[in-house]
């Protein structure tokens with residue numbers, strides 16, 4: 001059951017366990033975490049009103065006993081215009097090009113109302129699962145026909161801004177004219193996006209998209225090298241461009257699949273080039289485990305980027321869910337804990353690193369202030385019913401509570417009923433009865 005709880009002013013959280021295993025009592029005022037303590041006495045001493053805030057007993061109190069309290073998640077890479085269409089499209093499973101063709105064919109007559117309804121449903125799931133910020137890519141085609149969809153999602157973004165921070169990136173196809181990209185930016189889209197590796201001249205497409213973002217003063221988020229071959233390597237070109245011309249609104253390189261397949265010396269060359277920039281990387285295990293390596297007769301690669309090499313070089317690596325049940329991936333729960341779980345099992349990160357990639361680093365890549373149960377941070381928090389962070393990621397329970405800017409915006413509770421397993425009488429005859437009757 002998910003319920004919406006109205007906003008409150010001050011909030012006091014008690015009973016929760018923090019990611020490090022220690023108790024965490026949290027005081028929140030005006031959207032910020034103003035204090036974190038391990039005992040009620042410490043929290044109440046420090047919140048006695050010396051700073052002019054209201055006394056502790058006049059704040060709303062929430063008992064989070066049995067929950068682990070974490071920074072809220074952020075989804076750095078979604079496709080809300082495609083979400084929840086797998087069954088309707090009805091295509092066979094396949095690789096990236098198959099998905100692109102299937103989607104283009106099916107989505108020709110897509111109405112803005114249909115996109116809005118599915119996008120809102122996907123956003124609802126993302127928020128209930130703990131994401132208080134979401135970046136979504138939105139398709140632009142060869143004509144201006146997708147602009148009404150862009151306008152519908154710009155409206156939706158603004159309507160839900162109190163609950164979730166949505167950023168829109170124009171997913172520019174290689175055959176999308178620059179005039180259409182400019183129209184999308186004028187309609188209110190936040191970032192320029194694209195897929196240079198699908199263009200006939202990937203390097204020229206990388207430069208075209210970079211220039212469009214630079215001239216518009218917009219951020220840039222590109223689908224980069226979403227393939228297993230050593231070429232094209234547009235990530236290196238993007239790093240060169242970013243080194244020479246940093247964009248104030250930020251540059252994100254999503255996917256970067258081929259980086260994980262390069263020979264070590266070539267991979268290190270690219271990583272060192274990235275380290276000279278402020279580019280943030282977004283890895284997308286759920287979709288790339290599905291799309292890449294099809295047709296390999298044995299030992300198919302995992303399709304992930306070189307996560308550990310990037311982290312070792314100090315480069316921010318965020319992780320997202322990408323597709324939510326569309327032609328690019330029939331799976332996906334719109335759940336950052338699902339992504340974190342895959343980072344542990346398929347990406348071999350520790351649980352702390354994995355959750356950081358879907359929360360703190362994801363917010364950083366989105367250009368947002370830090371959040372979490374830390375004094376001075378934004379009070380965007382996720383409480384998961386679990387004894388530890390590893391249990392929260394492993395079970396992925398729906399039993400969660402989501403706080404945005406100090407307000408509880410979603411609470412989902414799970415009820416399991418039935419007798420104790422040891423108290424259930426068998427519905428079948430006992431073995432001794434079977435022996436007796438068969439004799």
Ligand SMILES: [Zn+2]
Nearest residue numbers: 079137223322
């Ligand atoms: Zn994508």
